[in-house]
Amino acid sequence: MQNTMARRSTTEDDITADVLRRIDATPDPRLRAIMRALVGHLHSFVKDVQLTEAEWFAAIEFLTETGHTCTDRRQEFILLSDTLGVSMVVDLINHRKPGGATESTVFGPFHREGAPEMPAGGNIAPRDGRGTPAIVSGRVLDPAGRPIAGALLDVWQADSSGRYDSQYADSDDLHLRGRFHTDAAGRYLVRTIRPVHYTIPDDGPVGRMLRATGRHAWRPAHIHFVVSADGYEPVTTHIFDDSDPYLDSDTVFAVKESLVCSFVRHDAKDAAAAAFAIEPPFDTVEFDFVLTPRG
Amino acid sequence: MQNTMARRSTTEDDITADVLRRIDATPDPRLRAIMRALVGHLHSFVKDVQLTEAEWFAAIEFLTETGHTCTDRRQEFILLSDTLGVSMVVDLINHRKPGGATESTVFGPFHREGAPEMPAGGNIAPRDGRGTPAIVSGRVLDPAGRPIAGALLDVWQADSSGRYDSQYADSDDLHLRGRFHTDAAGRYLVRTIRPVHYTIPDDGPVGRMLRATGRHAWRPAHIHFVVSADGYEPVTTHIFDDSDPYLDSDTVFAVKESLVCSFVRHDAKDAAAAAFAIEPPFDTVEFDFVLTPRG
Numbered sequence: 001m002q003n004t005m006a007r008r009s010t011t012e013d014d015i016t017a018d019v020l021r022r023i024d025a026t027p028d029p030r031l032r033a034i035m036r037a038l039v040g041h042l043h044s045f046v047k048d049v050q051l052t053e054a055e056w057f058a059a060i061e062f063l064t065e066t067g068h069t070c071t072d073r074r075q076e077f078i079l080l081s082d083t084l085g086v087s088m089v090v091d092l093i094n095h096r097k098p099g100g101a102t103e104s105t106v107f108g109p110f111h112r113e114g115a116p117e118m119p120a121g122g123n124i125a126p127r128d129g130r131g132t133p134a135i136v137s138g139r140v141l142d143p144a145g146r147p148i149a150g151a152l153l154d155v156w157q158a159d160s161s162g163r164y165d166s167q168y169a170d171s172d173d174l175h176l177r178g179r180f181h182t183d184a185a186g187r188y189l190v191r192t193i194r195p196v197h198y199t200i201p202d203d204g205p206v207g208r209m210l211r212a213t214g215r216h217a218w219r220p221a222h223i224h225f226v227v228s229a230d231g232y233e234p235v236t237t238h239i240f241d242d243s244d245p246y247l248d249s250d251t252v253f254a255v256k257e258s259l260v261c262s263f264v265r266h267d268a269k270d271a272a273a274a275a276f277a278i279e280p281p282f283d284t285v286e287f288d289f290v291l292t293p294r295g
Numbered sequence: 296m297q298n299t300m301a302r303r304s305t306t307e308d309d310i311t312a313d314v315l316r317r318i319d320a321t322p323d324p325r326l327r328a329i330m331r332a333l334v335g336h337l338h339s340f341v342k343d344v345q346l347t348e349a350e351w352f353a354a355i356e357f358l359t360e361t362g363h364t365c366t367d368r369r370q371e372f373i374l375l376s377d378t379l380g381v382s383m384v385v386d387l388i389n390h391r392k393p394g395g396a397t398e399s400t401v402f403g404p405f406h407r408e409g410a411p412e413m414p415a416g417g418n419i420a421p422r423d424g425r426g427t428p429a430i431v432s433g434r435v436l437d438p439a440g441r442p443i444a445g446a447l448l449d450v451w452q453a454d455s456s457g458r459y460d461s462q463y464a465d466s467d468d469l470h471l472r473g474r475f476h477t478d479a480a481g482r483y484l485v486r487t488i489r490p491v492h493y494t495i496p497d498d499g500p501v502g503r504m505l506r507a508t509g510r511h512a513w514r515p516a517h518i519h520f521v522v523s524a525d526g527y528e529p530v531t532t533h534i535f536d537d538s539d540p541y542l543d544s545d546t547v548f549a550v551k552e553s554l555v556c557s558f559v560r561h562d563a564k565d566a567a568a569a570a571f572a573i574e575p576p577f578d579t580v581e582f583d584f585v586l587t588p589r590g
Contacts, residue, residue, distance in 0.1 A: 010383070010387070010548065010551070011387060012384060012387035012388050015380055015383055015384055015387060015548065016380070016384070018380065018548060019379065019380035019548060022508075022510060022544075022548075023508045023509070023510065025508070025509030025510065026507065026508040026509050027507075027509055028507070031507060031508070032508075033344055034344050034346070034350065035508055037340050037343045037344045038340060038379070039379055039380065041336040041337075041339060041340040041343075042336075042379060042381050043380065043381065043384050044336060045332050045333060045336040046381060046384045046385055046388070047384065047388060048332045048336075049328055049329050049332045050388055051329070051385055051388070052385075052389060053385060053386075053389050055329065056376070056381075056382070056385045060370070060372045060373055060376065063358070063361075063362065063372045064362055064365045064370070064372050066358075066362060067358065067359055067361060067362005067363055067365060067372075068362055068363070068365070070359045070362060070363070075355070075359070077355050077358045077359050077362075078355055081351070081355065084314065084333070084334055084337060085310055085311070085313065085314035085334065085338065086337050086338065086341060086351075087351070088305065088310055089307060089310055089311070089338050089341045089342065090341055090346055090347075090348060090351045091348075092305070092306060092307035092310060093307050093341070093342060093345055093346070094347060094348050212321065212323070212326060213317075213318045213320070213321040213326065213327075213330055214318075214320030214321050214322055215317060215318065215320065249317075253305065253310065253313060253314060253317075256305070
């Protein structure tokens with residue numbers, strides 16, 4: 001067989017076109033478009049920085065270690081996506097919300113299925129003896145401000161040590177997680193502890209990347225919510241504590257101003273203490289979620 | 296604390312600049328440049344295709360599975376890099392060889408350390424009872440055509456079933472691997488079997504990607520070499536069989552015309568049979584490697 005094919009003498013100028021030709025047969029047009037963009041950007045990245053073979057191999061090792069760090073309890077690739085701002089780009093292009101609707105933010109790597117259903121006022125932190133008790137309450141509303149009854153709030157957060165339940169290797173228990181429904185007036189009520197800022201898990205490859213790039217690993221204090229209701233678009237979001245020193249340098253770039261709330265300290269047996277049947281000191285914070293009807 | 300920071304209202308238009316600002320503190324200037332390009336291309340990719348959250352999560356799952364598929368015996372991220380043409384881009388920009396020097400190609404995921412040192416004519420395929428015996432010979436030369444004595448050739452290939460030794464889960468044995476040195480005339484001589492085309496391991500995520508993009512998983516028949524000598528740049532390369540039907544569609548884009556060789560069949564007790572002390576039928580192929588002096 002004689003050589004008659006130009007592609008046997010591929011150069012750095014035409015290799016990308018060769019690869020794109022090879023994936024032209026992708027049956028699904030959406031996948032074809034994604035693969036074309038992926039190959040184009042990957043090749044451009046390598047050419048732009050003139051990646052060396054040693055750097056390429058370091059990247060292979062980094063990705064392999066990131067994969068090996070992923071377990072049922074830890075999702076290092078989501079952490080990587082979060083810390084490179086990729087997750088927030090995905091969030092921003094997918095949730096161009098009409099004004100007034102609650103803004104979304106990153107899902108993060110710590111959600112777990114199967115959080116217990118709880119009545120209004122249920123305590124998701126019964127075994128955290130150190131945190132400041134906190135009452136989180138508010139309403140779930142439609143864009144006209146009408147209450148949505150029976151909306152579901154899936155809530156999760158880190159404990160007073162800044163760790164999620166899944167970060168304790170010695171326990172499978174669910175803790176600081178719960179699912180709540182709104183009442184007929186659209187109200188919800190969660191008892192928990194005031195969240196604290198914490199570092200993302202930084203003993204793996206993502207932590208090494210942060211240190212190598214001169215970055216800290218802190219996230220400002222927040223509580224996670226996924227709020228959903230029949231006929232409405234669900235929203236994945238956080239509420240943030242407005243007094244947190246890391247609000248302007250969240251290592252996963254997830255802060256949006258509309259999600260920043262004030263926690264109020266109660267040191268005396270005031271009306272709130274009576275209403276919530278709770279001993280001071282405790283904190284309260286209110287936040288109303290606004291869902292948009294399904295398109 | 297009041298909101299005075301623009302970054303708390305990040306949009307898809309300024310998130311990339313935010314992330315780039317955050318990595319500006321990277322102490323190592325080379326790492327800073329690589330990270331800047333990486334973040335820029337990653338964000339542009341997501342925006343160019345308007346990646347959905349479901350697609351983002353599919354990517355997280357794909358990368359996680361790719362990592363979990365990597366073991367001591369299998370390197371799925373190298374396969375992914377190879378099949379997306381990234382490895383060849385890295386090869387092409389790092390080995391702009393002067394004319395006449397042997398061209399490089401992909402390293403691939405199947406090299407193993409510790410191949411046995413063998414004398415000239417040593418058989419690397421003693422336990423392959425099915426392949427056509429083959430004699431691979433030639434010289435290692437400098438650019439002026441002068442022999443390089445004592446050059447090291449690290450040789451590996453797949454067996455007659457198209458599998459490398461490491462793909463047999465029931466064995467740790469090294470097979471079809473050897474290290475040879477050139478003699479005073481720069482000559483080397485390897486006894487092996489004629490290589491066959493084979494599919495890359497396609498029972499994992501990379502195989503799924505190939506099928507989803509309408510591609511086959513075949514590599515044309517080849518033998519791997521890393522050739523090195525004191526004072527010269529080592530070369531990582533293959534030689535390819537010019538009769539192979541997959542020469543123009545190698546799934547890892549590694550074929551270069553200068554590496555394509557003719558295997559010659561010997562069916563009778565000819566001079567070659569006598570010279571190599573081998574019973575027909577067998578094949579011979581000759582290839583001279585040319586190394587460039589270290590710069």
